Amino acid sequence: MAPLPSDPAALAELVCAGDRRAIARAISWIEDEHSSAGELVAALWPKTDGALVVGITGPPGVGKSTLVGALVREVRNAGQTVGVVAVDPSSPFTQGAVLGDRVRLVEHDTDDGVFFRSMGSRGRLGGVAEATALASAVLRAARFDVVLIETVGAGQSDIRIADMADIVVLALQPGSGDSVQAIKAGVMEIPDIVALTKIDLPGVDMFRSELRLALSIDPDKAPRLVEVSAPNQTGIDELWAAVVSCREELGDAAIEARRQGGLEREAVAAAATRAGARAQQAIDRDPAIQAALAQLHAGTLDPLALAQLLERHTGGDA
Numbered sequence: 001m002a003p004l005p006s007d008p009a010a011l012a013e014l015v016c017a018g019d020r021r022a023i024a025r026a027i028s029w030i031e032d033e034h035s036s037a038g039e040l041v042a043a044l045w046p047k048t049d050g051a052l053v054v055g056i057t058g059p060p061g062v063g064k065s066t067l068v069g070a071l072v073r074e075v076r077n078a079g080q081t082v083g084v085v086a087v088d089p090s091s092p093f094t095q096g097a098v099l100g101d102r103v104r105l106v107e108h109d110t111d112d113g114v115f116f117r118s119m120g121s122r123g124r125l126g127g128v129a130e131a132t133a134l135a136s137a138v139l140r141a142a143r144f145d146v147v148l149i150e151t152v153g154a155g156q157s158d159i160r161i162a163d164m165a166d167i168v169v170l171a172l173q174p175g176s177g178d179s180v181q182a183i184k185a186g187v188m189e190i191p192d193i194v195a196l197t198k199i200d201l202p203g204v205d206m207f208r209s210e211l212r213l214a215l216s217i218d219p220d221k222a223p224r225l226v227e228v229s230a231p232n233q234t235g236i237d238e239l240w241a242a243v244v245s246c247r248e249e250l251g252d253a254a255i256e257a258r259r260q261g262g263l264e265r266e267a268v269a270a271a272a273t274r275a276g277a278r279a280q281q282a283i284d285r286d287p288a289i290q291a292a293l294a295q296l297h298a299g300t301l302d303p304l305a306l307a308q309l310l311e312r313h314t315g316g317d318a
């Protein structure tokens with residue numbers, strides 16, 4: 001097997017040709033904040049347009065990964081290729097694939113039309129949101145027809161999936177009353193589609209009524225409700241049809257506007273995350289800042305002055 005190039009432009013070329021090892025290395029560079037990651041992303045960026053990007057979000061344990069596995073099967077049956085990025089904030093130490101997720105997708109292991117990658121949330125300057133967005137860009141550049149992003153949502157992570165995905169599916173299972181309350185209170189952003197998961201379990205009827213009521217508050221924004229039982233592949237065809245028709249109804253102009261707005265907000269968030277991480281590093285390590293901290297504690301320096309000092313020390317081109 002030929003060794004992979006360490007030149008970012010050459011690696012980008014292989015990614016665009018769909019080389020699986022190159023795709024894996026590209027995402028690792030992004031995760032590790034490799035010194036050539038910036039050049040790699042710059043080379044890939046012009047090629048990231050084609051795919052349909054779908055975010056699957058929802059509270060922990062509602063069945064997102066199972067749903068992703070079922071959707072992958074559905075998309076493959078429809079003759080399209082699919083790349084998956086799953087964010088696993090509960091595993092700060094995992095690099096690359098998380099075993100549990102891999103097991104669920106094991107049937108696709110020998111299928112070149114599927115690529116799966118799990119992102120741990122290790123300490124990166126740019127944060128896991130930035131890494132996830134860029135991993136999605138790698139998969140788009142690699143010409144997958146569909147990119148799925150799984151992330152724990154509903155206020156449980158710093159990832160704003162709506163800024164990364166064309167279409168957002170919120171997964172809720174019977175009994176996730178908190179999420180219904182959040183929808184009612186207008187705290188939770190309304191997704192395009194709600195997938196009511198685990199409909200093979202008891203308690204579905206009541207939950208369905210509760211959910212319908214919460215979603216009817218603003219009929220203009222009401223998402224579609226699709227009921228699924230992913231391990232049995234029940235309702236998955238309907239869910240995928242809902243995604244596709246939602247994309248069609250929105251049209252290219254609305255999708256483009258979503259993407260532009262999302263990129264802008266993501267860039268602001270990534271800049272803020274980096275600035276915060278650098279400020280923390282300075283507090284931990286920079287002698288000048290530590291001297292200022294001592295002054296803060298002694299009452300001879302005020303917090304605004306410390307903030308300005310931090311900005312001066314850490315702002316710019318690190």
Ligand SMILES: Nc1nc2c(ncn2[C@@H]2O[C@H](COP(=O)(O)OP(=O)(O)OP(=O)(O)O)[C@@H](O)[C@H]2O)c(=O)[nH]1
Binds near residue numbers: 060061062064
């Ligand atoms: N009965 C039933 N169980 C399900 C269904 N979907 C998922 N499960 C089970 O629910 C549990 C959680 O499923 P996951 O797919 O890992 O859920 P998740 O939302 O990805 O979980 P996190 O990523 O940890 O937040 C697993 O034990 C699944 O087997 C379903 O439709 N019916």
Ligand SMILES: [Mg+2]
Binds near residue numbers: 064065066150
């Ligand atoms: Mg999961």
